[in-house]
Amino acid sequence: MRVTLKLYASLSDHLPDEAKRTNEWPMEVADGTTVGDLIDRHQLPKRLVHLVLVNGHYIPPASREAHPLVENDVLAIWPPVAGG
Amino acid sequence: MAWTRKILRVNLTDRTCASEPLNMEWAHDYLGQRGLATKYLASEIDPKVDPLSPDNKIIWATGPLTGTMASTGGRYSVVTKGPLTGAIACSNSGGYFGAELKFAGWDMVIIEGRASSPVYLSIENDKVELRDASHLWGKTVWETEGQIKSEHQDPQIRVSCIGRTGENGVLYAAIVNDLHRAAGRSGVGAVAGSKNLKAIAVRGTLGVGNIANPKEFMKVTFEKKKILKENAVTGQGLPTYGTQVLMNVINEIGAMPTRNHKDVQFEGARKISAEAMHEPRESDGKAQLVNNQACFGCTIACGRISKIDATHYTVVNSPKYWGASGGLEYEAAWALGCANGVDDLDALQYATMLCNEDGFDPISFGATIGAVMELYEMGVLTKEEIGIEAPFGSGKALTFLTEITARGEGFGKIIGLGSKRLCEKYGHPELSMSVKGQEFPAYDxxxxxxxxxxxxxxxxxxxxxxxxxxxxxxxxxxxxxxxxxxxxxxxxxxxxxxxxxxxxxxxxxxxxxxxxxxxxxxxxxxxxxxxxxxxxxxxxxxxxxxxxxxxxxxxxxxxxxxxxxxxxxxxxxxxxxxxxxxxxxxxxxxxxxxxxxxxxxxxxxxxxxxxxxxx
CATH class of the missing domain: 1.10.599.10 (Aldehyde Ferredoxin Oxidoreductase Protein, subunit A, domain 3)
Structure with missing residues (x-):
């Protein structure tokens, strides 16, 4: 299935060059892939995986490992950030 | 005691300056800055007063930790009755002015009345005087600060002043210090302008030596700075990306007020985000963001210092804007960008520089342009009336309207009234995205x-x-x-x-x-x-x-x-x-x-x- 991984702020360093100007990384993944699987597969440092959204909805830390992705899901991840 | 225990009371009508003791009973109940200045204001003016009349007062106020070694201890507030809302107005600024006022020995400056001609207040410790500002009237914030420092032959003077919008009665005019730090909201600059007060210039050399328990204070402020340093947000996120890092976050959760709140996501958000500010541009291979910047005593340093693309249409013939200057913060980028559907990062940088240069709130201004663009698309406002075609997404309209608002020309005078009055004037009060007359910030x-x-x-x-x-x-x-x-x-x-x-x-x-x-x-x-x-x-x-x-x-x-x-x-x-x-x-x-x-x-x-x- 097709999903999109979005990485922002310092996590942008983990994007391939062609995705760096959009922060969007479309990819094919196996059915049943979870949020935790994608985080592990791309070796995202756990301390930087802070704000995790699927289609804009917050995924709490305890649910990330098992949260299944479905076709066309957008997984967006930020390190600890704030503003105002 | 972290207070100096002294207030400077200035009557512009009588041209008098007097020192008086701080009401310490109030200080223990209201602390300083916002709380204490509001207590003074509420005790001294009629809440029904016309905000732009001589009967209103305006107060510059520090807090007990302003000027100390506590991290971020450089803040001051400007408190008055606000002209945009008619409500209490309290705008807070960083930079270095607040600490300097404290070093000069003053907790607070209360301004009363109205000068018969433009003046500025000069403070050098106990030496306080009102000086003629006729030659500064009509000058921008940037010109005013430079000229005052030059006249006093002291580059270390700190200046808190208004630009042309404050003089022209723009109802969301700001008071700006250190070139691009601002008491930005609610029109405090218009109140100063209504009093013919161009600036407060302060030089303080007395320091803050009145801490109750210095040893304990050093120990505890050191411990608390460590928390800020080790925290991922205040130690890394804010210094590196600034508040602008929120642009993609808020857009992703569908909370981005877009095109005057018609939409909740902006397709151009990525182009005007913190990530975009870090990217090399085509013209010179450099990123718009030059560096981060800290206010007095701050160990976070979220401020942005940017350089606009010198080939951008807004500045190609204006070298004065080519240097490093205050960069986009999230609220400004939202209001100038998403609220109007504009995704041109350099157009936004130009507009934010003009807001700093002439002292007006980019939030209320940008949100007002959002209303103008909606009225234009509805056919209520025309190109002839506005001076330019102004559909959503037009960076050229945004920058043109910023220029005429800064200068107080043509339709810029109407924009300076804010969205509530503007939308009422054109028969569509429902299009003002505001509460109590003040425009929304960047969250739907x-x-x-x-x-x-x-x-x-x-x-x-x-x-x-x-x-x-x-x-x-x-x-x-x-x-x-x-x-x-x-x-x-x-x-x-x-x-x-x-x-x-x-x-x-x-x-x-x-x-x-x-x-x-x-x-x-x-x-x-x-x-x-x-x-x-x-x-x-x-x-x-x-x-x-x-x-x-x-x-x-x-x-x-x-x-x-x-x-x-x-x-x-x-x-x-x-x-x-x-x-x-x-x-x-x-x-x-x-x-x-x-x-x-x-x-x-x-x-x-x-x-x-x-x-x-x-x-």
């Missing part, structure tokens, strides 16, 4: 329900900084709450409002609270200030300050009906994103909020509440 109340209540009940009109529940509802600080529900939000908003009222009265920056709780500030106050500064006292003080501001507004004529949101947010559901199908639940939250506050159904503090808070 349909997708972040707590912010709707924050805006509706903010004592200075729509504002995010009175209770920044984004921390909890979006970022999970201190705990994550669901942004889509109204449940629990009245209590959350009240807690944020009361705590922020204290922080805004200390002399510290509210951004510390991404890492600190009020309990981290309490021991710093306890070490700096004599007497009891327990958490219980601070909690009560926050509530007291909030209710005092509320009482001022009630006496000024505000009622329950003013604690409301525009119909658009209550009837037009979000079209996409997590909040798709949702409107603001403001009507459900208000009664519970009033109840928690100890107010009657009309939003007035009950006699019991007034007595409990010692008001």
């Amino acid at each position: 109340a349909r997708a972040v329900q707590g912010m709707g209540l924050t805006y509706a009940t903010s004592n200075r009109g729509a504002c995010h900084l009175r209770s920044y529940t984004i921390s909890s509802e979006v970022l999970g600080i201190p705990v994550k709450t669901d942004p889509l529900t109204t449940e629990g939000k009245p209590a959350l908003v009240k807690a944020f409002q009361d705590a922020t009222a204290v922080v805004d009265s200390t002399g510290l920056c509210v951004f510390t609270t991404f890492a600190w709780a009020l309990s981290d500030i309490q021991p710093q106050l306890q070490a700096a200030c004599e007497g009891d500064w327990s958490m219980e006292k601070l909690d009560l003080m926050g509530e007291r300050i909030w209710n005092m501001e509320r009482q001022f507004n009630n006496a000024a004529g505000f009622t329950r009906k003013d604690d409301d949101l525009p119909a658009r947010l209550k009837t037009e559901a979000a079209k996409v994103g997590p909040a798709k199908g949702l409107v603001s639940g403001i009507d459900k939250m208000i009664p519970e909020y009033y109840d928690l506050r100890g107010w009657d159904t009309e939003g007035r503090p009950t006699a019991e509440t007034v007595a409990r808070l010692g008001l």
Whole structure:
């Protein structure tokens, strides 16, 4: 299935060059892939995986490992950030 | 004692300057800055006064920790009755001016009356005088600061001043210090302009040597700085990316007010985000962002210093804008960009520089342009009236309208009235995205329900900084709450409002609270200030300050009906994103909020509440 991984702020360093100007990384993944699987597969440092959204909805830390992705899901991840 | 215990009272009508002792009883109940200055203002003016009349007063106020070695201890507030709203106005600025005022030996400067011709106030420690400013009238903020420093032959003078918009009565004119730090909201600059007061210039060499327990203060401020450094947000996120990092976050959750709140996501958000500011551009291979910058005593350093693309159409013939200057913050980027559908990063940088150069609030200005563009697309406003074709998304319209507002020319005079008056003038009051006449900041109340209540009940009109529940509802600080529900939000908003009222009265920056709780500030106050500064006292003080501001507004004529949101947010559901199908639940939250506050159904503090808070 097709999903999109979005990485922002310092996590942008983990994007391939062609995705760096959009922060969007479309990819094919196996059915049943979870949020935790994608985080592990791309070796995202756990301390930087802070704000995790699927289609804009917050995924709490305890649910990330098992949260299944479905076709066309957008997984967006930020390190600890704030503003105002 | 961290206060200097001295107030400077300046009567512009009589041209007198006098020193008087700070009311220490009030200082113990209202601390400093926002709380204490509001206490003075509320005690000295009629809440029904015309904000632009000589009978209004305007106060520059530091807090007890301003100028000390506490991290971020450089803040000052400007407190007055605001012309944009008619409500209490309190705008807070960083930079170096606040600390300098303290070093000169003053906790507060109270300005009264109206000068018969332009003046500026010069303060060198105890030497205080009103000086002629006729030659500065008509000058920008940047010109004024440079000229005052040159005339005094002292580059270390700090200047807090207005630009041309403050002189021209732009109702959201700001007061700017250190070139691009601003007491930005609610039109405090217009009040200064109405008094013919161009600037306060201050040089202080007395330091702050009046800490109650210096050893303990050094120890505790060091410990608390360590928390800021080790916290991922205040130690890394904010210094590296600034507030602009929120652009993609807020867009992703579908809470980005777009095209005058018609939409909740902006397709161009990525192009004007923190990430875009870091990218090399085509023209010269350099990123727009040059560096980060800290205010006095700040160990976070969230400020942005940027360089515009010198080949951009706005500046290609204006070298004065090519150098490093104050860069885009999230609120400015939102208001100048998303609110108008403009995704040209350099057009936004140009507009934000003009806001700094001539001292006007980019939030209210940008949001007003959003209303102008909607009226243009509806056919209510025409190219002939505006001076340019102004559809949503036009960077050229944005930059043109910024220029004429800065200069006070043509249609810029109408834009300077703010969206409420502008939309009323053209027969569409419903298109003003504001509360109490002040425009919304950068979070959609349909997708972040707590912010709707924050805006509706903010004592200075729509504002995010009175209770920044984004921390909890979006970022999970201190705990994550669901942004889509109204449940629990009245209590959350009240807690944020009361705590922020204290922080805004200390002399510290509210951004510390991404890492600190009020309990981290309490021991710093306890070490700096004599007497009891327990958490219980601070909690009560926050509530007291909030209710005092509320009482001022009630006496000024505000009622329950003013604690409301525009119909658009209550009837037009979000079209996409997590909040798709949702409107603001403001009507459900208000009664519970009033109840928690100890107010009657009309939003007035009950006699019991007034007595409990010692008001």
